[in-house]
Amino acid sequence: MGTKPTPRSIPVALGSRTPRRSIHECGLFADCPDLVGTPFSYAREEEVYGEGEDAEFVYRVVEGAVRSHKILSDGRRQITGFHLAGNLFGFEQGDTHWHTAEALSDTRVLIFQRRQIERAATRSAEVACQLWGMATTSLRDAQDLMLLLGRRSAQERVAAFLIEVDGRFGGTGAFALPMTRRDIADYLGLTIETVSRTFSQLEENGALRRSGSRQITLHRGRLRHVVEN
Amino acid sequence: MGTKPTPRSIPVALGSRTPRRSIHECGLFADCPDLVGTPFSYAREEEVYGEGEDAEFVYRVVEGAVRSHKILSDGRRQITGFHLAGNLFGFEQGDTHWHTAEALSDTRVLIFQRRQIERAATRSAEVACQLWGMATTSLRDAQDLMLLLGRRSAQERVAAFLIEVDGRFGGTGAFALPMTRRDIADYLGLTIETVSRTFSQLEENGALRRSGSRQITLHRGRLRHVVEN
DNA sequence: CGCCCCGTTGACTCTCGTCAACAGACGTGG
């Protein structure tokens, strides 16, 4: 932080010199040509916004990755989602963020004013329906994660997680995890030791191969067999 | 089931004799006077809709209660939410339900055609925004539950659950649980035995009193102390 | 070069799950 300009200064900085990019790369808001975002960057581990802060902006990941989490006073943390390139995040019900967002690695985003998107939604039913659809999709993901957190074993959680990440990176079966073991643990409701042990077990079973701690190659058949259902 | 008419027959039955009620009792869709629901009833334990079925209808609870759950092939079940009087449920992303809904007790609902609501949303930005807001609220609830499932102890889960139910029943501190221990367990990611033992512990600590297994009186201060944060 | 952080592994602990028995409420039918 320190002298780094915060997003709060962005609207002022929105001069015509600032390079702008459209929000529509994902096909969203195609009828809102005026909805443009401001590029911004966050360093590894830097906070994008904190729980309780004013929800003034909405973000789209261009490069890198972001995690959202909720935290208890004694430090227990639950990561509610990872946001990869192309993902939008930062929408809230009400005027304040109800979780914290931090960059996993050096991350470039586009920043949009929430007010502006909301105004677009009140004017265009199509935009509002797209936002509704996005929220509903997030809800489905959250409920899938609830099943995982409430009812699945450590092996199943890790296997399901790897399959999910693989899918979000294109489904090639090989990728570099953008997050630490602690992040994985706090996403899956486990400890780092259990995550680490489970990786080792899965490797013994031939369900994956590790090259360094982050680079993973999946044996998707065996992993899916672990997750079964 | 058997000869009971299913909701699928409802649109046909929508004669002018059928008593209709507005969806707006909760203030939603105030600018859609044509959006009316058909009364329908479900018996205790009866299925409202099943995972994988066509999501043709949306429901509003008039009296009684409904649970939504996802289930694994080996029977492990995660209840993703309880729907009490006034609550809307049955919205989905895509054309099929991705969980199952069942009545906890004899329940009366109003049934709406999803198509009709969606059409209203594409025509009215205000309706779409309300739907967006509802989905976002559900998302926040789901993420709160994720924190509970991923990071909280059995005592904390049960205490948080009781506080939540109390709030939804008006916050008087005394109410009758509409669901069984099994439902509570499958909502909190525990077993019925653990739920039962935790009730007993909380009663020993003076955090609640039981009159019969369903009627509960809370000592909200002590319960909140258990949940802390 | 040395420190620090991340990840892995081992030993032990503990919470919660499993298995079992039993009590009370309820509904049914003789």
Add this chain to the structure above:
DNA sequence: CCACGTCTGTTGACGAGAGTCAACGGGGCG
């Protein structure tokens, strides 16, 4: 009206899976 079976909930004994505590290795960065 009572006997019976069933279902829900409670409690106890025991066990397993994940958490805790600790040590250590390796890689990256100052």
